[in-house]
Amino acid sequence: MRYLTFLLALPLAAQITTNPIPEPIIKRGLAVEIKDLVRLPETRSMRPADQDVTPSGWARVSFVKDLPDGRRFANDSRGFLYLLHASAAPTVYANVAEAFPFAVYNRLESGFIGFAFHPDFAANGLFYTIHSERGPGNPKPLDFIPIGYGLKDVTHHNIITEWHAENPAADTFRGTRRELLREAHVVQNLTHPMGAVEFNPTAKRGDADYGLLYTSGSDHGFSNGGGPNASNPAQTQRLDSIMTAILRIDPRSPSVSKGVKGLGDYTIPPSNKFAADGDPATLGEIYAYGFRNAHRLSWDMTDGTMFASDIGMSQVEEINIVRNGGNYGWMKREGYFSNARPLGGDLNHLYPLPEALLSGKEKDGYLYPVAVYDHDEGVAVTDGFTYHGKIPALRGKFVFGDVQRGRLFAADVAALKKADDGIPRTVAPIEEIQLFTRDATGKRIDVTLQDLVNKTLGTTVPRADLHISRTRDGELLITSRQDGMIRALVP
Numbered sequence: 001m002r003y004l005t006f007l008l009a010l011p012l013a014a015q016i017t018t019n020p021i022p023e024p025i026i027k028r029g030l031a032v033e034i035k036d037l038v039r040l041p042e043t044r045s046m047r048p049a050d051q052d053v054t055p056s057g058w059a060r061v062s063f064v065k066d067l068p069d070g071r072r073f074a075n076d077s078r079g080f081l082y083l084l085h086a087s088a089a090p091t092v093y094a095n096v097a098e099a100f101p102f103a104v105y106n107r108l109e110s111g112f113i114g115f116a117f118h119p120d121f122a123a124n125g126l127f128y129t130i131h132s133e134r135g136p137g138n139p140k141p142l143d144f145i146p147i148g149y150g151l152k153d154v155t156h157h158n159i160i161t162e163w164h165a166e167n168p169a170a171d172t173f174r175g176t177r178r179e180l181l182r183e184a185h186v187v188q189n190l191t192h193p194m195g196a197v198e199f200n201p202t203a204k205r206g207d208a209d210y211g212l213l214y215t216s217g218s219d220h221g222f223s224n225g226g227g228p229n230a231s232n233p234a235q236t237q238r239l240d241s242i243m244t245a246i247l248r249i250d251p252r253s254p255s256v257s258k259g260v261k262g263l264g265d266y267t268i269p270p271s272n273k274f275a276a277d278g279d280p281a282t283l284g285e286i287y288a289y290g291f292r293n294a295h296r297l298s299w300d301m302t303d304g305t306m307f308a309s310d311i312g313m314s315q316v317e318e319i320n321i322v323r324n325g326g327n328y329g330w331m332k333r334e335g336y337f338s339n340a341r342p343l344g345g346d347l348n349h350l351y352p353l354p355e356a357l358l359s360g361k362e363k364d365g366y367l368y369p370v371a372v373y374d375h376d377e378g379v380a381v382t383d384g385f386t387y388h389g390k391i392p393a394l395r396g397k398f399v400f401g402d403v404q405r406g407r408l409f410a411a412d413v414a415a416l417k418k419a420d421d422g423i424p425r426t427v428a429p430i431e432e433i434q435l436f437t438r439d440a441t442g443k444r445i446d447v448t449l450q451d452l453v454n455k456t457l458g459t460t461v462p463r464a465d466l467h468i469s470r471t472r473d474g475e476l477l478i479t480s481r482q483d484g485m486i487r488a489l490v491p
Contacts (some may be wrong), residue, residue, distance in 0.1 A: 005300060016350040020315050020337055026431040030365065030393055030410060032489050034435045037439050037477070038089055040484040043078045047105045051272065056461065059484030063196075064469035064477045069169075072471075074479075074486060079103065079110040081129075083171055084486070094163065094173035098290065102133040102140075104156065108465070108481060110190050116197040118251075119211060125165035125175065128197045128213060128251065132190055143264040144183040146220065147241050148234075149393040153204075156185035158193045160215070160253055160264070180251060181264030183242060187424040191221035192311075195295040202304040207273045209304075216308075217246035217291035219330065223313055223347065227291075233342040233435065236331040237290060239274060239282040244330055245412040246294060246308065248272055248287035260474030266336055273325030289330035290366065294320070295382040308463065309381045309400060310369070311380070313339070314348030317381035318369035319411070320402060321420045329366040336368050336424035355422060360423035370419035371398075371428045378402030382466050384415050388474030390491045399433070399468065399476055399489075407462025408479070456483040 040059035048078055060077040070417040072084040079097020084092040097103060105111045110132045119127040135154040145154060161182040165173055184191065203209040222235045222414040235243045250257055251269035258292050259267035268275045268284035275284030306322040316335030320328055336358065337350035356362040380455040384400030397410040415428035436444045450464045453466040465481035
């Protein structure tokens, strides 16, 4: 209460409206070569014009993932899961769009958004997808609608599906599928849906985390999606709702696991903090919460530290270390600032935290980011991975970037972990990675991802749409939802 009174007493001039982090990102000569690997087929013409109102992008690739058997897969969010070949064109492994006639493709975050293979895929043939569908006229029953809303308010559905391949070694999917979770959007635009499904790649058979499925955490557009009671702080900071939450589930049906049923046809892991808190009002599938759009998750392959890239509102982008039961503050916090909206101000304005909180002398119950940058530097943080490959300059680094501007950044992994100290102002320094290619003579040519995308498309597009993936041998792949090209950072 003392902290709230402090903030309400601040004069209007104390609000931060621009440039909350004046220190620029470091540029000190970290440079890495980038090479084209393979381009997905063009799909711009494959969606009806009345659905795809933003048809930019040769192919909308955002995830590339490897199986232990060496096969590599990539998605096009227009509805295709591709198998990539070393010396041949990509082929369709699964036509996801064909399976879901209600799917929508009207935004970059729509359609077939993400996928993940079960760690025992070679034996059980299971993999998982997230896709989006239109709400009006959709006959499928929903497992969850945001608190205070009803079926009449639903604009879109987000669905997690389990697929069972009859022959896991086959290069084309044939099998069955089962729906795990169907949950609702109520804001006008399909903004910040669940964007990822992931398994912890460091978990070993017998570990508590082995075979548990994580989802990304988001506010489902309540920040800026329009519609009834948008920008509603009451939809955040609650444990009876999946808004802003990263979920961790056992994807097995309770009829198989004999465990506790979640909102959908999956089992709640008893190791989740909110499954073991004895409170019937909390959802046991919540692993951590308070994210605006933690659309990408990853793990440090050396010790299992979990990271989330959380897209901010109008001011601050975040890298967070995720902990079971943690509250990451949205919509009350953005970076290490207080968001003005819950205090009656504008959503795109911030207040500085009191010095006692910034320095860690007082606690407020929130976990704070370990790296931040503001919108002088970029607009939306993208995937981040600890690097374990063959490029000496990147070893020991956490590599991430900015979706729209396509800039690549790095922070020392040790510095990120040191910043996870309970002191909000402690964050790791960020440096920019300069990309370069080589001409036919071997001469170095400095480039940006935006340059490469424009060159591939033969035209200028307004955004790079960067995403990053990590291969099974620790190298990093760079993709764009604009040109459909998969590139690699190389030694």
